Amino acid sequence: MSETSGLVSLVTRNLRQSGIYIAFVAIVVLFSIITNGVLLDPQNLTNLVMQYSYILILAIGMVIVIIAGHIDLSVGSVVALTGAVSVTLMFDYNAPWYLAALVALLVGALIGAWHGFWVAFVGIPAFITTLAGMLIFRGATLVVLSNTSTSVNDPTYKKIAGGFLNGLFGGDGYDAFTLFVFAALVVAFAVMQWRARQGRLAYHQTVESMPLFIAKILVVGIVIMAFAWKIANDRGLPIVLIILGTLIVLYAVITKRTVFGRHVYAIGGNLAAAQLSGVKVKKVNFMIFVNMSFLAGIAGVVFSSRSGSAQPAAGNMFELDAIAACFIGGAAVTGGIGTVAGAMVGGLIMAVMSNGMSILGVDQSYQQIVKGLILLLAVAFDVYNKRRAGTR
Structure with missing residues (x-):
């Protein structure tokens, strides 16, 4: 491959x-323009992170499931049941918040x-298994809560999704600790x-110019x-953002740097080859x-902390938001492709669009239509790329 063609390939990729x-x-x-800057208001940005944090947490796990060529339709019901378990333990049995969270x-x-x-050892497809799980664990949630909402009675538990770390390093009108944490993140990035660039150079791969x-x-x-x-000028660093x-x-390290992560990609990319290579599928x-x-x-736990209660209908449609975040973020419907970073960006796109449309007063029904169209276009783009690659 010539230097010119290699550069073109690099740019295209x-x-x-x-x-x-x-x-x-x-x-x-x-959305910043059409909302007159309200979207990027410090308080709105903080609320956006806190409001969609649980969807992003789900998307982290869902992208791994999708990379392996599966799907999980039960996660919304599992969110409801685990939240119900933790809140019920605190409310009815006076369990300390940390024990309730660990049990959840x-x-x-x-x-x-x-x-x-059922999926791995019995061989039932994940779609059917988790569809059954969606029904089973939604019903279990109703049983645990006796079909009524239960309030969180522990103020510390509420801080998991509603608390902040601020004032540790001072700051005049802003939280210096928040800036320090994000500066360290930039350095780590x-x-x-x-290191990734040096690794590619060591194997004589094409990299971008310095x-x-x-x-x-x-x-x-x-x-x-x-x-x-922005968030340093509001309430400081949300605890849930640290968790996320x-x-x-x-x-990101598990999927890219561990044997387990490489095996997940291998299974999703070519199941037969993975089995022949000795992967314990x-x-x-x-x-x-x-x-x-x-x-x-x-x-x-995060959702029940954020809402201040456990509800029978909690987590409704969360699985679809998590799946949409993964596909919008570049995961392939056939498996073998996807990243945690891409899923996070996909989730943030959904979050920004929902938040922006809410600020503009767009009806919820129209928001669902827009989300559906975005998901359809993202998958269509993936299919188009595969067909285009197959014709070369």
Whole structure:
């Protein structure tokens, strides 16, 4: 391959991979203009993060499920049940908040083991298994709550999704601690990108020029610090954002840097080849569903903390929002393709659009129509790219 053709291939690949990020920036700019800047108001940005955090947590697990070529329709019901379990333990049995939350996570993991058993060892398709789970665990939620809402009676539990860390480093009219945390995040991102670049160079792969590489780091850093400055001027760093950020970093490493992550991609990319290569497909599929429902348990705790109660209808349609976030973020319907970062951007696109339309007073029914069209276009774009690649 000549240097020119390699450069063209690199640019084309980067544009394809960066398309979702460009679209996200365009949507933010558009809604900022038509809402007269209300979208980027510090208080609105903080509320947006807190309001959609549980969907993003679900999307982290869902993208792993989709990469492996499966789907999970039960996560909304699992969110409802785990939230119901934790709140009921505190309200009816006076359990401390941390014990109630841990039991909720354990229940989520056990539900995942139930799904994983039927999918991995019995061979029932994930679509059917989790559809059954959606019905079973929604019914279990009604049983636990006796078909009524139960309020959260522990103020510490409410802080999981509604609390803030601020004032630790001072700041005149802003929270310096928030800026420090995000500055450290930018530095970590730059170091990771540099190491990735050096690794590609070591294997004689084509990389972007140094000026372009530096420009990319600067743009990302400016965007991150601009966001940090906004929320630092509101109430400080939301605790739920720390939880979400930790999960994003952890699962980005798991999917890209661990044997388990490579096996997930192998199963979704070519199941027969993965089996011939010695991948323990049943074990990996089992753990995929355990992980998904465990994260749904975290989302259940966050959602019940945010809403201040456990409700029989909690989590309704959450599975569709999580699935949409993954596909909009670049996951392939056939499996084998997708990233945690892409799923997060896809979820943020949905969040910004919903928030922007709400600010504009758009009726909820029309918001659903727009979301559906965006999802359809995202999947159509994926299908188009595959067909185009197949004709070369």
